[in-house]
Each structure stands twice: as structure tokens, then as C-alpha cells.
Amino acid sequence: MDIINAIVLLLNYIFVPALSYGSQLALGAIFVSLIYGILRFAYFTAGDLMSFGTMFTILFTWYFQSLGISLGILPTALLAIPFGIIVTILYVLLKDKLVFSYYRTKKSPPVQLAMVSIGTMFVTQAIVRIIIGPFDRRFFDGEKFILKANEFKEMTGLNEGLTIKSTQVITLLVTIIVVSILFWFLNKTKTGKSMRAYSDNEDLALLSGIDPKKVVMITWVIAAILATIGGALYGLDKSFKPFTYFNNMLPIFAAAIVGGIGNPFGAFLGGYVIAFSEILVTYAYRKFFIYLLPESIEPDGLLQLLSTDYKFAVSFSILVVVLLFRPSGIFKGKVL
């Protein structure tokens, strides 16, 4: 019994939260990785693009709520996400036209493009804060829990409860659907293959008649879709605050690099690597060992490897270690 209790404890506090956080990071990491592979620069606007998409999702959610439209037990935001995506797509395409295309045709070095993306980061951040303000916003509605701790305890008769929030399940389901569609698109369709070819060797791809404009446009569209979905899911699960989203850029980059930047599948797994390690290292295992060990050698400390304040530091340290020993990432990067 104690063993089952211990397992449920870990499931509740580590596995379920890490899985949903990891999915949100993974969505971000995939599009950073795609942009790196195809457009060939580090896209520093990542976090703010996510907040841009989420902001419009929130605005549409509010609009639908004012009209009285809702999805019943599901959050209204799910209905608003497609509209948020459309606005975000328009925004990134406009940005590409006004800003990035100039440097691409000039074949500027990647560093310069990264600097330019810092410029767009400032602008995007300003737009988000001017439109919706810097405050913390919750836009979740509908049924909050799928499984409550008390219900679980009654059901199983265990001491430990297992809570599953509906946002966590939604996150996981949406991520699975989106990522499978994406990989199907990249691996099976002609356009997807041409994107991979372009990423692999630009000159060769151009020679074989691949239209670079189309490839770039589709990359941006995918980026906008993933950014909006990832951002909206994160906002549903936790809350929307522009500053947090900007900060999320860092673990997203960490995930993309750990997975091997330029490799979307690596980035997808990298998201989970980062999320799990952040939560595993900062969790206090005291209760877990109390269940497992006999009473006589029960631990008296918290048994926490690092305090939760160092959550970010953990993922970054992993990144540094990966960079040192396998600079191309766990799953060799730059192959797509």
C-alpha cells in the first residue's frame, strides 16, 4: 500500500505537472527549432510571439463570452485559438515582409538576423503590453478538474490524492494531435519534404526547383500556429502574464538546444527533458521516502536537491552540460 501511495505522490506532484509543462515547452521549442533550421537564426522573439498569440486568444475569448458562446465544460479559449492563430499568422507574415525578408535576400549573417529578432522582440512586447497591459490574467472557464484529490482518495482508499486538471489533459491531447499532424506534414507531404530539403542544403534545394518563398512562408505559418497553441495552453494551465512569457523564452531555447537545434523531433523531446528535470530536481522527496522507508530511518530533512528558486537554473545547467559534451544536442541537430 505504501508503495502505491508513494507512486501516486510522484504522479501527482511530478509526472502530471511535468508532462503538461513539458508539452507547452515542446510546442515552443519545435517552432524555435524549425525557424533555426530553415531561416537559420536564433529567434529571440519566441516567448513574445507566444504571448502575442495568447493575447489575441484571450481577446477573442472575452468576445465570445460577451456574446454568451461557450463550450460547456471545455474552456471557451479552445474556440478562440483558431482566431488567435489567424491574427498571429498575419502578424508574423507582415513582420517577415517588413523586416526579415530584406536580410534574407541580402544573405546577412545569422547573427545579424538574431539582432533583428531582438528588435522585433521589443516591438512585440510593446504591442502586447499596450493592448492588454502587463498584468496577470486568467481566462480559463468551464470544468476545472477531471479528477479531484478527494474523489480519488474515496475511489481507491489511498492516503494520497491524485489531482488531474482538465487543462492538463487538454494540453496533452492538443499537443499530441498538433505534433502528430506536424510530423506527418514534415515527413509525408511534398511541401514538408521540400522544407526538410531546404533546411538540409539550401543551394541544392534551390537547384531542384523548391520555391524558397513558399518554404519560408510555411515555416512562419507553422511557427505562428505552434506559438499560439503553446502560449494559449500555458495560459490556460497557469495564467497569462507577458513577463512570464518573455522569461519562458529561456527554457524554450534550452529545450531546443538540448534536443539538437534545427531538429523538431529533438526539440519536442527536449521540452520534456527540461520540464522533468526542473521538477525532479526541485521536488522535496521527504514524503516519498516516508512512505517507502521503515519508520526507524525516516528522513528529517526536506530531501530537496535544490530549492524551487533554482528551477530555471537547473534547465540552464543541463543546457551547459549538453553544450559541453554534445554540442549538437542529444539528438543530433541540424538535420530536420
Next chain:
Amino acid sequence: MRENLNVIAAYVIMLGLIILVGFLQSWSVALSILCFCLISAVMTMGANIQWGYAGLINFGIMGYTALGGLAAVLVSVPPVREAWQVGGLNMILCAFLIALMVFSIRFIIKKYNKSNKRNYGIALVIITGLVLLRLISEPAIESIEAVSPATTGFLGGMGLPILFSWIVGAFFAGGLAYVIGKIALGLRADYLAIATLLISEIVIAVIKHEDWLSRGVKNVIGLKRPVPYEIDLQNKEWFINLVAKFNQGALNLITDITEKEQLLKQLVIDGSTVFVKLCFAGLFTAVVITLLIITQKALYSPWGRMMRAIRDNEEAANAMGKNVVKQHLLIFVLGSAIVGIAGAMMVTYDGLFTPGSYRPMRYTFLIWVMVIVGGSGNNFGAILGGFAVWFLWIEAAPIALFLINFFTSGLEEANAFRVHLIDSIPYFRYLMMGIGLLLIMRYRPKGILPEKIRHV
């Protein structure tokens, strides 16, 4: 000659703008803008050495700034004897342990060839070291933080004059840069950018949460100053006379004695803040000029030529027998040390150390905007960038207010849209920075004052 005229004109315009602020807003505001412009200028010089001279991207400026600030605390705050008594010994032991770990890792790396066994050995050293550190430091940290937590709760510093911290800050930042450089300098440009950005976040996390060292988010306030305090000045005979002399005209106009005295008192209070800021501005100017002379000399020395050669063509420089790795490390350390000086200067000026206020937007990306806008590779350009961008950063709010009022003048006062825009004025500075950076990168990619390329 024309280039020199450009430089002079740009600086005259910049100083003119600051003086204009003095006339329009107040001299106190103008001088604090000037002080922060000077601090920013030091930071941009540091970043410019790395980026402009050597083409190294360092997105970790925030970390070095914070370390410089930490140096100011550790140098100037008097030591907390009680805390040292309860936990000092253990902390010193920890320092030795860390040194021991570093040396044993170095020993392993030197002695054995690259293999899995070596990696396991290093991992073993690190893990046992961390466990030991944890065991030794935990009780010590707890007892240190328990020493009157409302006022101290940390080890304190050395109690030396705060000016020393400018040098110590440089050493701290340089030391960190040495470690980071050893780890990360081999990476490609954009990896290096991301790695340094993330490492600087780790530095901030440590400073924020190691309360025994820096008091963390509880902040350290009331740091000593290298210049006189306003309160002291207001009671000094010579200062009151000086203020009276400066404002003779205004004072003579008033005949009533009590009114005259009141005006004088007000003038002395205003004058004291301006005087203190003037002193700071003088100190900072001295630092900027010294650094400028040194960096200019370095830029046009054989060493500077070599650095530019490495920047422009690494392989060719390598083929000519220049040790690229070593020079990159050197310049990474030097540039970061200069940023560390700026960090210490800033904390000295503020008189307080707030680890929570270090954000990458303000301390990393804004500095990069300064370098790019000013002109990378050119020290005068970098300093001008620091001035211009900081000026815009501070004055963005009044400018935005003016523009909003101008464009929405057709709308009525209580119009929801207008009120919303006016409420979000603070965020227009980001918009201005972003658009400014994009415009400069597009139409003047070498910055306002581009690098001078001397053809022989």
C-alpha cells in the same frame, strides 16, 4: 576630418539635449540622466570591446552587472561579526572545498586522456563535492540568516570605502567571464549568445536566493557613498555661501528677511541634490575618459590590429600564428570586467542593491541596442549609443504622452481609447527601442558613428 566633425556634432547635440532637459524639467533630472548615460557608456564600452573588436556575442551583460553590484555590497558594508561567528568558519571551509574540487577536476583533466572513465571521475568529484558542500553549508547558512534577519541576516562585507568596489567588481566579473569563456567560447556565435544569456540568469538566481551572501531579494540599502550626503551639505557654511553666491540675483530681489531665508533654505536643499549628482557625474566622467583613453590606445595598438584581424578572418589570423582561442578568452574577460565596473558604479550611485531588479530586457538587450545603434567597433560610437538610447529610454514617456495627445486631440478627454493609451505610456519605450533598432539595422547597419576603416 569630416568624420571627426561628425563625432563632435553628435556629442554636442547629445549634451545639448541633456541641457535642454535641465531647462525644461529640472537640473536634478538632467544630471541623473547624465549619470546613467555615463554608466551605460561604460557598459557599452565593455560590450563593444567584445562585439566590435572581436565579434564575440555576450548576452550575459546582466550577470556581470549584478556581480559588480554584489562587489559594491561586499566591499562597502561593514562585516556582521555575529554572523561570522556562527557560520563564518563553515563558509570558509566551503570556499576551500570548492577550490579543492576545481583543482582535482583540473588534475583529472590534465592527467587522463579523454574517455568515459575520465567523465565518470569528474562526475564523481562534482557529486561528492556537492553533497559535502550541502552538509557543511546548510547549518551555517541557517544560523547566518537567523542573525537579526530584519536588518542583516548575511555575512556583510569588508567595510572598506565603496570606491574600491569598482576595481573588485571588475575582478569579480572578469573571473566569472574566465570561467564562462573557458566553457562556452568554442561555441558558434548564436549558441554563445544563448549560452551566455542563460548563464547570466543562473548568476542572478544565485544572487537572488543566497541570502547569506547578498541578502537576496531583501535588498541591501543605505550603502556608503564616495561623495557627501545632502543632509551634511545643507548644514555646511561654505555650501550655503556658495548657493547664496550663485543665486545672488534672485535673493537680492526679495527684501523681506524671513522670505529671503526661506528661499535660501529651499535653494540649498535643491542645490545639495544637484551638487551630489554633479560629484557623481564628475567621478563617472573620469572613469569613462580613462577607459576611453585605454581602449582607444588598445584599438590602435598592434594588439588591436590583431584583434580586428581575428574578427574579420579567424582562419587567416590563425594561420598567421595568432592564438585565436587565447585572445578571445582575454577579450571576453576584459570586456566583462568593464561591465563589472559599470555594475559597481550603478549600485554606488543608487546606494542600494536590489537583486530582484536585474532583468535581461534592461541590462542585456538594452545595452545591445546601445552598442548597435551607436556603432560597433567604434568607442565613440558605443558611448554615444549609451547616451542616446538611455536618453530616449528615460524621455520616451514624455515624448509618447506628447504624441498621443497630438494624435488623439480630436477625441474627447474621457475617450476610452485615449485613456487606455495614456495608461500604457510606460510601454511605448519598448516600442521606440524596437523600432529604433530595426531602423538603424536596416538603414545604417554600422550605427550612427560607424567604425573607421583605415586603408593603408
